Amino acid sequence: MIVTARFAFLHLHKSGGSFVNEGLLRHEPGARQIGYHLPRSLLPAAHRALPVLGLVRSPWAYYVSWYAFQSARERPNALFRVLSEDGTAGFAPTIRRLLTLADDDALLDRAIAALPAQYTNRGLNLPGPALASIRGSGLGFYSFLFRHLFGEAGDLHIARLEEVRTELPAVMAAAGVPAGAPLLAWLQAAAPRNASAHDEPDSHYDAPLAALVAARDTSLVKRYGYAPPSPAARPAAQAPQDAPRSA
Numbered sequence: 001m002i003v004t005a006r007f008a009f010l011h012l013h014k015s016g017g018s019f020v021n022e023g024l025l026r027h028e029p030g031a032r033q034i035g036y037h038l039p040r041s042l043l044p045a046a047h048r049a050l051p052v053l054g055l056v057r058s059p060w061a062y063y064v065s066w067y068a069f070q071s072a073r074e075r076p077n078a079l080f081r082v083l084s085e086d087g088t089a090g091f092a093p094t095i096r097r098l099l100t101l102a103d104d105d106a107l108l109d110r111a112i113a114a115l116p117a118q119y120t121n122r123g124l125n126l127p128g129p130a131l132a133s134i135r136g137s138g139l140g141f142y143s144f145l146f147r148h149l150f151g152e153a154g155d156l157h158i159a160r161l162e163e164v165r166t167e168l169p170a171v172m173a174a175a176g177v178p179a180g181a182p183l184l185a186w187l188q189a190a191a192p193r194n195a196s197a198h199d200e201p202d203s204h205y206d207a208p209l210a211a212l213v214a215a216r217d218t219s220l221v222k223r224y225g226y227a228p229p230s231p232a233a234r235p236a237a238q239a240p241q242d243a244p245r246s247a
Contacts, residue, residue, distance in 0.1 A: 001038040004031045006177040007051040007157075011037055012149050013124055014065045016055045016161035019192055020168065027183040037125040040151045051175040054150060055168075057161035058226045059142045059217035060201045060210065063095045067204075077123050078114035079131075082107070092209050098141045099216045102134045140216030160224055202229040 002009040002024045009024055011017030017037075024031045035042065040052060057065075070080035071087065081087070083101075084094040101108050108131070115128035126148070134144045150156055157175040159167035165187050169179045179187070205213075210228045214221055221227075 001035040001043070002028075002031050002033055003044070003047045003050075004028050007053055007172075007175065008040075008043055008047050009053045010040060010149050012054055012056065013037055013126075013145055014062055014069065015057045016164055016192075019190065020055060020164070023183055023186045023190065027180065027186050029180075035119070035125075036121045037149070038119065038121075039130075039149045042119075051157055051177055052150065052155070053157045053159075053168075053171065053175065053177075055161050055164060056146065056158050056220060056224055058201070059140060059213050059220055060205060060226070060229050062142045063098065063213065064091075064201045064204050066098075067091050067094060079111055079124065079126070082111045082114050091204055092206070096209060096212065099212050101141060102137045102139055102144070105135070108132075108135055138216070140213060143217045143220050146220060158224070205229050 001011060002021055004024070006028075009017075009020060011021060021033065025033065034044070043052075066080075070076040071084070076084070076087065080094075083089075083097045089097075097104070097107060101111065112128035112132050115126060115131060117129065118127050119125055126145075130148060131144075133148070134141070137144065139147070150158075157171045159171045168187060169184055172179045205228070214228055
C-alpha cells in the first residue's frame with residue numbers, strides 16, 4: 001500500500017505491484033509505503049477520500065505466476081503447501097483446489113488454520129480470518145483477492161498489468177492525478193520487478209481448467225476484457241503435462 005497526498009495505490013498480489021511501488025516511491029512526491037498487500041479497509045482515515053489506484057491481470061496468468069513462484073521456493077507459503085499437498089500435486093490439481101476453495105469447507109478450514117491470524121506485512125499477507133470470507137462466495141481465489149483488497153465500491157482506477165506502461169498514466173489522468181514527467185519516463189524505461197519465471201499460460205491449461213477459471217473469475221474477465229489461453233479449446237486428453245516444479 002502506497003499513500004501520497006493525491007492518491008493511494010493498492011498492491012494486488014502477483015499483479016505487477018512491485019514495479020509500480022518502486023516507481024511511485026522514486027518519482028511521486030511524498031509517496032510512502034505503509035503496508036504490504038494491505039486492503040483498502042485499512043487505509044488511514046486521512047487517505048480514505050483519495051482516489052484509489054491499482055493493477056489487475058489475466059486470471060489465467062495469475063494462477064500460473066502464483067504456482068510457478070511458490071513451487072520454486074525452498075519454503076512455499078502455507079496456502080500453497082495446503083493446496084498442493086506439500087508440493088506433491090501438479091499445477092492442474094493445485095489450481096483446481098484454489099479455484100473451488102469457496103466450496104470445499106474441509107480444505108478451506110485447513111487453509112484458514114495454516115495462515116497467520118493477523119496481517120504480517122510480508123508475503124501474501126492474507127490472515128486466515130480474512131480468507132474465511134471466501135466461503136460460499138463462488139469466487140475464484142484471484143477474484144476473492146481483488147474484492148478483499150479493493151472492496152466492492154465502484155470508484156476504482158485500475159490499469160491492466162499487460163498494458164501498465166500506457167494504461168497506468170491514462171488511469172491516473174482519468175482519476176485527476178496525472179503522472180509527472182519523471183514517473184512517466186520511469187514507466188517507459190524500467191525493467192519488470194519480481195517477475196516469476198514460467199511458460200506462457202497456454203502451456204498450462206487444458207479446456208476444463210481454463211473454463212473453470214472463466215467461470216470462477218468471470219467478473220474480472222468481463223470487466224477487464226480478458227480471454228482464455230488458446231489451448232482452452234483442445235480436449236483435455238491433448239493438454240500438456242503439468243509444468244515441473246522448477247518452472
